[in-house]
Amino acid sequence: MQLTGKITPETLMSLEAYTKWRKVHKPEVIAHRKLRSVQLGEHINVQFESETTIRYQIQEMLRIEKVFEEEGILQEIEAYAPLVPDGSNWKATMMIEYTDINERKRELAKLIGVEDRMFVEVEGHGRVYAIADEDLDRETDEKTSAVHFVRFELKPDMCAAVKAGAGVKMGCDHTHYPSHIDIAPDTLASLAGDLK
Template sequence: MKTTAKITRDSLMTLEAYSKYRKENKPAIIAHRKLRSVCLGEHINLQFESETSIRYQIQEMLRVEKIFEEEGIEQEIEAYAPLVPDGTNWKGTLMLEYPDISERKRELARLIGVEDHMFIEVEGHGRVYAIADEDMDRENDEKTSAVHFVRFELDPAMCAAVKAGAGVKLGCDHTHYPAHVNIPAETLASLASDLR
């Protein structure tokens, strides 16, 4: 898969080329996504996105929807490209995972605003809270969504600390979901490569 700083229509594969690529490379893409996935407690999973994961997502949408016309391709790029980190941040897909439907309904009602309580904390620096759902509001007065899109903006000192090997904690300080976890070293190494 051709990776560039920017995902454009010209940098994407045709449906035929992607079909071939997908057969050979799906395990590597799955491994990449797994590496960049951090579980926080039992029910929150944060998938830190990358140019590779978003390019794959766009190619998958084009494949599934059989989109090959210019306008449709541009719409998919427009929808997903903003999730690619741009050198001073980490962006991710926040998923609240409750397999049981009645438990999910109850917990999504209790967890209104959870996306605004997500934070990262670079060793030696203060917490950085998520900027959530910039594309649209994903909750209402009755419940939050099971999926949110978040961005963590890091200042230059934080970026330098991460690149120098500082530890990073992912956490949530929502009343009904207090949790934190140290981001594993191999995941952090991948995330550090997103920063300039």
């Protein structure tokens, strides 16, 4: 999978080429995704996206749905490409995970607005709160969604600090889910690569 900085139909593999590539490289992509995942408390998993993860997601959708016509390919790109970070931000899929269905229903009702209370904090700088669900509203008056898409927009001095090795905390200050964690150095090194 060649990273080009922009996902277009021309930069994607054909279904045949991808099937061959996938057999060899799937473990690498899974390891990359795992490296870029931050577990916040027991029930929130934040997976920071990259061109690699999104390119893989698009190729997987095309493979599963057997899409090879340009219109369908463009629809998949349009759906997923906005999740690729663009130099001044981190973009992530935030999953609220409860295995018990009744507990999940109860907790999602308590966690309305949790996506807006997610933050990153670069050492020496203030908190940057998530801009959540720009594609569509993912909550109702009764509950929040188990999946949200969040973006953390960093100022140039924050980007420079991260690239220079500053630590970063991730947290949530929602009343029903107060939690924070230092992002692990290897994960942070991968995230620093997203910044210009």
